[in-house]
Amino acid sequence: MFVNSLLFLYFFLPFTLLFYYFATEKLKNIVLLAASFIFYAWGGVSYVSVLILSTLVNWLLGLGSEKSKSLSGKKYWLIVAVLFNILPLLIFKYTGFFKDNLNFLISIFGMKPMVIRTFALPLGISFYSFKAITYHVSVNRKETAVQHNYADLALYISFFPSVLAGPIDRYRNFLPQLHDRAPNPDQFASGIRRFSIGLGKKVLIANSLAVITDDLFGGLASNLNAPLAWLGIICYSLQIYYDFSGYTDMAIGVAKMFGIELMENFNFPYISKSIKEFWTRWHISLSTWLRDYLFLPIAYSTSRKLIKERYFTIRVDQIIYVIATSVTFLVCGFWHGAAWNFIVWGLIHGFLLILEQLGLGRLLKKSFKPVRHVYAIFFLMISWVFFRTETLVDAFHYIGVLFGFGGKPINWQLVLEYLNTGLVLTLILAIIGATTIFSNIVDWFKRRYEDKTMLIRIFTVNIYEVSSIILVLAILVASTLFMVAGTNNPFIYFKF
Amino acid sequence: MVLFFSLISVVVLNDQIHFTSPPKVLAVERRNISSEPQLDINHLDLYPEAYSRYYDDYFPYRLNLINFYAGNVCLKFFHRSPYPDKVDLGRDGWLYFAEEGAMYKGTYKLEDAHIKSIVAELHKRALYYHEKGIKFYLAIPPLKQEIYPEHLPLKYSKLPGLNVTEKVIDLIRKDPLVNFIDLKSALINAKKHGRLYFKTDNHWNSLGGYYGYRSIIERIKKDFPSIIPLDTNDFTMKMKVINGANIAQFINISEYIKDESTDHTVKVERASYEKPKGYKAPAALLHPQEFEVVRRVKNPSLPTIVIVRDSYFYGLMPYIIENFKKSITLYDSRTYEIYDEVTRNEKPDLVLYMIYEPRLVCLIGLNRW
Numbered sequence: 001m002f003v004n005s006l007l008f009l010y011f012f013l014p015f016t017l018l019f020y021y022f023a024t025e026k027l028k029n030i031v032l033l034a035a036s037f038i039f040y041a042w043g044g045v046s047y048v049s050v051l052i053l054s055t056l057v058n059w060l061l062g063l064g065s066e067k068s069k070s071l072s073g074k075k076y077w078l079i080v081a082v083l084f085n086i087l088p089l090l091i092f093k094y095t096g097f098f099k100d101n102l103n104f105l106i107s108i109f110g111m112k113p114m115v116i117r118t119f120a121l122p123l124g125i126s127f128y129s130f131k132a133i134t135y136h137v138s139v140n141r142k143e144t145a146v147q148h149n150y151a152d153l154a155l156y157i158s159f160f161p162s163v164l165a166g167p168i169d170r171y172r173n174f175l176p177q178l179h180d181r182a183p184n185p186d187q188f189a190s191g192i193r194r195f196s197i198g199l200g201k202k203v204l205i206a207n208s209l210a211v212i213t214d215d216l217f218g219g220l221a222s223n224l225n226a227p228l229a230w231l232g233i234i235c236y237s238l239q240i241y242y243d244f245s246g247y248t249d250m251a252i253g254v255a256k257m258f259g260i261e262l263m264e265n266f267n268f269p270y271i272s273k274s275i276k277e278f279w280t281r282w283h284i285s286l287s288t289w290l291r292d293y294l295f296l297p298i299a300y301s302t303s304r305k306l307i308k309e310r311y312f313t314i315r316v317d318q319i320i321y322v323i324a325t326s327v328t329f330l331v332c333g334f335w336h337g338a339a340w341n342f343i344v345w346g347l348i349h350g351f352l353l354i355l356e357q358l359g360l361g362r363l364l365k366k367s368f369k370p371v372r373h374v375y376a377i378f379f380l381m382i383s384w385v386f387f388r389t390e391t392l393v394d395a396f397h398y399i400g401v402l403f404g405f406g407g408k409p410i411n412w413q414l415v416l417e418y419l420n421t422g423l424v425l426t427l428i429l430a431i432i433g434a435t436t437i438f439s440n441i442v443d444w445f446k447r448r449y450e451d452k453t454m455l456i457r458i459f460t461v462n463i464y465e466v467s468s469i470i471l472v473l474a475i476l477v478a479s480t481l482f483m484v485a486g487t488n489n490p491f492i493y494f495k496f
Numbered sequence: 497m498v499l500f501f502s503l504i505s506v507v508v509l510n511d512q513i514h515f516t517s518p519p520k521v522l523a524v525e526r527r528n529i530s531s532e533p534q535l536d537i538n539h540l541d542l543y544p545e546a547y548s549r550y551y552d553d554y555f556p557y558r559l560n561l562i563n564f565y566a567g568n569v570c571l572k573f574f575h576r577s578p579y580p581d582k583v584d585l586g587r588d589g590w591l592y593f594a595e596e597g598a599m600y601k602g603t604y605k606l607e608d609a610h611i612k613s614i615v616a617e618l619h620k621r622a623l624y625y626h627e628k629g630i631k632f633y634l635a636i637p638p639l640k641q642e643i644y645p646e647h648l649p650l651k652y653s654k655l656p657g658l659n660v661t662e663k664v665i666d667l668i669r670k671d672p673l674v675n676f677i678d679l680k681s682a683l684i685n686a687k688k689h690g691r692l693y694f695k696t697d698n699h700w701n702s703l704g705g706y707y708g709y710r711s712i713i714e715r716i717k718k719d720f721p722s723i724i725p726l727d728t729n730d731f732t733m734k735m736k737v738i739n740g741a742n743i744a745q746f747i748n749i750s751e752y753i754k755d756e757s758t759d760h761t762v763k764v765e766r767a768s769y770e771k772p773k774g775y776k777a778p779a780a781l782l783h784p785q786e787f788e789v790v791r792r793v794k795n796p797s798l799p800t801i802v803i804v805r806d807s808y809f810y811g812l813m814p815y816i817i818e819n820f821k822k823s824i825t826l827y828d829s830r831t832y833e834i835y836d837e838v839t840r841n842e843k844p845d846l847v848l849y850m851i852y853e854p855r856l857v858c859l860i861g862l863n864r865w
Binding site (some may be wrong): 005007011043215411418421423481484 | 651
């Protein structure tokens with residue numbers, strides 16, 4: 001089930017809330033766990049067994065590690081736990097990739113391709129596997145105790161708002177909320193607001209931009225020219241942000257309705273002035289996960305092996321940074337998808353981060369602010385090409401067209417045809433919404449009337465509250481309209 | 497919070513007591529409304545999707561909301577197609593089916609073997625009739641995109657080389673048993689006489705049908721000189737404004753967009769209906785009552801024709817039936833079969849296969865409806 005579906009909004013969510021708030025304190029987590037399994041089962045009943053098995057084995061592995069007294073024993077349990085979570089991910093997600101590449105290699109030597117079975121990817125496996133790993137690492141680092149209650153651990157791993165697309169919440173953040181939460185009306189109302197905004201971001205903006213993106217990236221061979229290619233990548237850059245951050249907002253909003261605070265995942269990433277800053281604002285739960293569980297351990301272990309201060313005149317800390325960043329972003333790219341495109345995307349980000357660390361960052365800091373923004377946005381957009389296209393050849397072709405190589409002659413009328421009222425309005429809204437303009441206006445509004453008399457303050461606060469309620473309702477109604485329209489599948493009787 | 501729950505409650509309550517009008521699906525969805533699925537332990541994987549579909553179908557005011565979205569939000573406000581993967585908004589109010597566009601642009605591709613199979617299927621029919629001494633004619637009503645590319649969205653561009661239809665026609669022209677009638681050239685030439693296709697429908701209108709008819713009948717007349725083709729003096733023409741036609745209906749904007757229809761009435765109608773013989777129809781007909789339609793003109797000097805056709809025949813039907821002693825039209829499941837029983841009983845002088853361009857692929861069973 002998707003959180004941006006009618007069934008979720010008008011059936012699953014209200015009934016889950018109803019059961020949850022009528023359940024006794026002891027049963028609340030059970031209600032949430034049952035709801036999580038049902039929610040997950042909606043995406044594939046067979047795969048819910050994979051999720052249940054995963055939660056069960058992770059729980060047992062945690063108990064096993066507790067039994068072990070020695071540090072090396074605990075480390076052994078941690079390795080087993082990490083492998084247990086990584087292996088299914090490798091099998092389900094990457095078998096096809098390895099098979100295709102292996103077959104390509106052996107075909108060079110004239111050998112017959114190998115037949116290896118591939119599997120359908122269980123939804124959200126990349127997310128819940130990483131959550132399970134955070135649990136084991138937390139326990140191993142003694143940040144938290146081993147969880148004895150299966151339902152509690154299962155709820156952390158499979159909590160329905162975040163099981164499909166994150167945020168990859170840390171166990172240490174989630175644990176205190178498992179039994180000590182007291183949802184209040186303010187938190188609930190804030191959850192509704194957050195959910196509605198997320199729904200609007202996904203349904204009204206991301207889905208509308210997707211139409212243009214699909215058309216322009218899908219029509220690579222036909223009529224793509226430089227301005228259209230730029231329009232396509234601008235739309236895609238905004239689409240991916242609104243899609244993903246919209247989903248995160250919905251997840252955070254729904255969790256709030258149950259009194260649970262999930263970690264933030266986005267913080268206006270497109271206002272970044274460097275790639276380094278971008279990764280502090282984009283998919284924060286993943287970037288911090290990679291930092292804590294990959295980058296820092298690699299950097300630490302490398303630093304122990306490199307004992308000199310310099311190697312080939314390069315400072316050792318820079319070498320460590322290069323190694324740790326390269327590996328981290330290789331993994332980051334591969335985590336996003338089992339294709340060379342994603343690997344290249346990750347490596348581009350890694351490469352830019354290394355450049356910034358080695359001197360470009362210092363240069364940027366001295367530069368005019370808009371130049372820094374342009375630098376960041378430019379390279380982000382170029383890297384998104386690899387994310388969106390299906391093959392590296394397509395990606396390089398698209399980038400070529402962006403710069404006037406290999407595209408069709410420029411036809412401004414065609415560009416204007418794409419830029420209809422709907423797209424222009426959506427783009428304006430999307431670009432403004434991706435900046436802090438709206439939140440700055442709200443802050444200014446609040447500050448402006450802070451020192452006014454009580455009467456004016458009450459009046460202005462009410463204006464703000466009422467407009468915010470109207471906006472939220474309007475978004476909900478408009479999103480519902482778009483979702484209902486999505487259920488219509490006209491059937492053209494002469495399908496090609 | 498109160499407003500949020502009120503909104504949700506309306507829907508939830510409606511699920512239980514159905515206070516809105518009974519739910520139904522749109523005609524263009526061509527399916528029955530979903531029934532509540534039963535949980536079957538052996539087929540659990542199917543249940544969620546079936547239940548979601550059922551839930552969506554019963555969503556209150558579903559049809560009203562879909563129509564509002566398509567007409568007011570997309571067409572009027574955003575000026576875009578509500579379903580861009582299904583329909584392209586052309587210029588000046590012209591609509592085009594997107595899937596037909598793939599055929600026109602050449603992005604719909606077939607392997608050479610498939611092209612040859614289509615040609616072989618046509619040859620098989622031609623040979624069958626040839627062996628029985630019956631003339632075989634083939635007319636392919638062209639896509640609207642071919643005749644009116646000037647109204648297409650600019651993003652349409654044909655790929656270099658021939659598209660599927662052009663490849664088939666290229667080969668079929670070389671078959672001496674097939675009398676191919678080039679409707680595309682005839683219609684392009686006739687554009688100066690008026691609009692030949694509906695703006696909001698993928699069919700030709702009565703005028704387009706008439707020029708299609710002229711092209712067909714002039715070719716047939718070469719072999720059957722007793723035929724006297726109708727000309728524009730033989731019918732009256734009446735223009736009327738209509739709601740958006742089949743493409744507009746397809747995306748629920750029929751009431752938001754207007755079109756023009758020209759009704760042609762033959763001044764002296766000589767053809768009359770005759771009771772069909774009741775030939776065995778193939779299974780799964782879209783319009784079973786129209787499988788066999790027979791008309792007769794009391795003029796023994798005229799030939800008898802069997803027409804295996806699709807919906808494009810409607811446009812030229814009023815004219816063509818006037819030119820034959822007996823016309824038997826067969827509207828099958830768009831497989832354009834050979835009807836041996838009909839041939840043996842009716843002993844036609846000629847047969848005409850009218851196959852709408854995108855449906856050539858139906859001859860080899862590809863992507864049939």
